[in-house]
Amino acid sequence: xxxxxxxxxxxxxxxxxxxxxxxxxxxxxxxxxxxxxxxxxxxxxxxxxxxxxxxxxxxxxxxxxxxxxxxxxxxxxxxxxxxxxxxxxxxxxxxxxxxxxxxxxxxxxxxxxxxxxxxxxxxxxxxxxxxxxxxxxxxxxxxxxxxxxxxxxxxxxxxxxxxxxxxxxxxxxxxxxxxxxxxxxxxxxxxxxxxxxxxxxxxxxxxxxxxxxxxxxxxxxxxxxxxxxxxxxxxxxxxxxxxxxxxxxxxxxxxxxxxxxxx
Amino acid sequence: xxxxxxxxxxxxxxxxxxxxxxxxxxxxxxxxxxxxxxxxxxxxxxxxxxxxxxxxxxxxxxxxxxxxxxxxxxxxxxxxxxxxxxxxxxxxxxxxxxxxxxxxxxxxxxxxxxxxxxxxxxxxxxxxxxxxxxxxxxxxxxxxxxxxxxxxxxxxxxxxxxxxxxxxxxxxxxxxxxxxxxxxxxxxxxxxxxxxxxxxxxxxxxxxxxxxxxxxxxxxxxxxxxxxxxxxxxxxxxxxxxxxxxxxxxxxxxxxxxxxxxxxxxxxxxxxxxxxxxxxxxxx
Numbered sequence: 001x002x003x004x005x006x007x008x009x010x011x012x013x014x015x016x017x018x019x020x021x022x023x024x025x026x027x028x029x030x031x032x033x034x035x036x037x038x039x040x041x042x043x044x045x046x047x048x049x050x051x052x053x054x055x056x057x058x059x060x061x062x063x064x065x066x067x068x069x070x071x072x073x074x075x076x077x078x079x080x081x082x083x084x085x086x087x088x089x090x091x092x093x094x095x096x097x098x099x100x101x102x103x104x105x106x107x108x109x110x111x112x113x114x115x116x117x118x119x120x121x122x123x124x125x126x127x128x129x130x131x132x133x134x135x136x137x138x139x140x141x142x143x144x145x146x147x148x149x150x151x152x153x154x155x156x157x158x159x160x161x162x163x164x165x166x167x168x169x170x171x172x173x174x175x176x177x178x179x180x181x182x183x184x185x186x187x188x189x190x191x192x193x194x195x196x197x198x199x200x201x202x203x204x205x206x207x208x209x210x211x212x213x214x215x216x217x218x219x220x221x222x223x224x225x226x227x228x229x230x231x232x233x234x235x236x237x238x239x240x241x242x243x244x245x246x247x248x249x250x251x252x253x254x255x256x257x258x259x260x261x262x263x
Numbered sequence: 264x265x266x267x268x269x270x271x272x273x274x275x276x277x278x279x280x281x282x283x284x285x286x287x288x289x290x291x292x293x294x295x296x297x298x299x300x301x302x303x304x305x306x307x308x309x310x311x312x313x314x315x316x317x318x319x320x321x322x323x324x325x326x327x328x329x330x331x332x333x334x335x336x337x338x339x340x341x342x343x344x345x346x347x348x349x350x351x352x353x354x355x356x357x358x359x360x361x362x363x364x365x366x367x368x369x370x371x372x373x374x375x376x377x378x379x380x381x382x383x384x385x386x387x388x389x390x391x392x393x394x395x396x397x398x399x400x401x402x403x404x405x406x407x408x409x410x411x412x413x414x415x416x417x418x419x420x421x422x423x424x425x426x427x428x429x430x431x432x433x434x435x436x437x438x439x440x441x442x443x444x445x446x447x448x449x450x451x452x453x454x455x456x457x458x459x460x461x462x463x464x465x466x467x468x469x470x471x472x473x474x475x476x477x478x479x480x481x482x483x484x485x486x487x488x489x490x491x492x493x494x495x496x497x498x499x500x501x502x503x504x505x506x507x508x509x510x511x512x513x514x515x516x517x518x519x520x521x522x523x524x525x526x527x528x529x530x531x532x533x534x535x536x537x538x539x540x541x542x543x544x545x546x547x
Binding site: 051055056080081083084086087089090092095096097098099100101110113114142156159163 | 308429430431433434435437438440441444449452453
C-alpha cells in the first residue's frame with residue numbers, strides 16, 4: 001500500500017539574481033513499513049525535499065499524497081491535526097530542542113497537542129516512551145542540554161514516535177553521532193519499524209548508514225533523483241556519476257567482502 | 264531568581280544594585296525624610312549647604328528646601344524613567360515580535376514606521392509631543408517612550424527572525440503546535456534577554472530626557488524634578504552654584520547606577536547562556 005507519493009515536486013530559491021533549483025522535479029513513492037533512503041552530496045536538495053514533505057516550506061509545483069490525502073491542500077488546524085501522522089528527526093542534536101526544555105516537557109507537548117493522553121496519564125506515557133527508546137523514566141526531569149548526543153537523539157526519536165506516526169522523516173539523523181552510538185540508534189530505528197510498521201524517509205550523505213536501514217535508495221544530484229532502485233543493486237553497480245561518487249566515498253564497501261544487509 | 268543571584272555576583276551589578284536600592288528607599292520614604300510639600304518655602308532664601316542643620320542642603324532663590332527637592336525629585340526621576348522604559352520596551356517587543364513573525368508586507372510596513380521614529384531625534388520628538396499635549400507626568404512618560412521604542416523593536420525583530428529559523432521551531436511546527444503558542448512559549452522567552460540587557464540603558468536615557476525636558480520648562484510644573492532644579496539654579500549659578508551642582512550629582516549618580524546595573528545584567532545574562540552549553544552537562 002502506498003503511504004506517500006510525491007510527484008514532480010519543485011522548489012526554487014533565489015539568492016541575489018541567481019535562481020537555484022533546490023528541488024527540481026522530484027517524484028517517488030513510499031510504501032507502509034518501508035524505508036526509502038535518499039542519498040546525495042551537500043547541496044543536492046535532499047534537506048529541502050525533507051522540508052517540503054514536512055510542510056515546513058511550500059513547493060512551487062508538484063503534488064504530495066500522504067495516507068490517501070492531498071497533503072499540500074491541508075491548511076491551518078487541519079494540517080496541525082494531521083501532523084501527528086508524519087514526524088521528523090533532524091541532524092542538529094543541539095538545535096532541535098528549546099534551550100531550556102526538559103526531556104519531560106519535550107514529550108509532553110505532542111501528547112497534549114494531539115490529546116493522546118490526559119494530563120493525569122501523561123507522566124506515565126512519557127515514562128513508557130523513554131523506556132522504549134532506552135532512556136530512564138527519571139530522565140524526564142533532566143534538561144535536554146545536559147544529555148549526551150546519543151541520548152538527545154533518543155529523545156528526538158521518542159518525540160517523533162509519541163504521536164504514533166506512520167512516517168518519520170530523518171534528515172541526517174545519525175550524522176552527528178560517533179559510530180558506536182550511531183549503530184545503536186540505527187538498531188533502535190529498525191526495531192521500532194518492525195514493531196509499529198512505521199515508514200522512514202531516511203536522508204543521509206552516508207551510504208554505509210543507508211545500506212544498513214533502507215530497502216530502496218534514491219540518489220539526488222542538483223535537485224533531481226538521478227538513480228532510484230533497490231539498495232543492494234544500486235550500491236553494487238551504481239549507474240550515475242553521483243552514485244559512483246557516493247559509493248567510492250565509502251571505501252570499505254568495495255574493498256572488503258560486503259557484509260550481509262541487516263534489513 | 265537565579266538571575267538576581269548571578270547579577271549580584273558581578274561587581275558592576277552589586278554596585279548598581281546598591282545605588283538603585285538606596286535611591287528607591289529614599290524616594291519611597293520621601294515624605295518621611297522631608298515631610299510636606301517640597302515646593303513650599305521652608306526658610307531664608309539662598310542658604311548655603313551645611314549652614315543650617317534643619318535645612319542641610321540649603322535653600323534656593325525662593326527659600327525652598329533643596330534636600331526636599333532632591334528626595335522628592337528622586338521619586339519623579341525613577342518613576343518617569345522606569346515607566347517610560349517599560350512602555351517603550353513593551354511596545355518595542357510587541358512590534359518586533361509581530362514584524363519578525365509575520366514577515367512580508369506587515370514586516371515592511373512596521374519597520375518603515377520604526378525607521379520614521381528612529382530618524383527623528385528622540386529628544387526632539389519628546390519636545391514636540393509635550394509642547395502640543397501640554398506638560399503633565401503621563402504626557403512626559405509617553406513622549407519619552409515614543410522616542411525610545413524603536414531600538415527594542417528592531418532588536419526584538421532581529422532576534423525573532425534568527426530564532427524562528429532554528430530547528431526547535433521547525434520541531435514545534437512538526438508536532439502541530441499552534442503558531443500563537445510557538446510565538447509566546449518558544450520564541451518570545453529567547454528573544455527577551457538581549458532586549459532586557461539594553462532596557463537599563465533605556466531607563467538611563469529616559470531619566471536624562473525627563474531632566475532635559477524639565478530643564479527647558481516642559482516638565483510637569485506641579486512636581487519637583489532634578490531638571491527643573493538645575494534650571495532654577497542656573498539663574499544664580501555664579502553666586503550659589505550648589506543649587507545646580509547638587510541635583511546634577513543626584514542625576515549623575517542615578518544614571519551611573521542604572522548603567523552599572525545594566526552592565527551586570529548583561530554579564531549575568533550571558534552567563535546564563537553559557538550555562539546552557541554542554542559544558543554543564545559533563546559534570547552531571
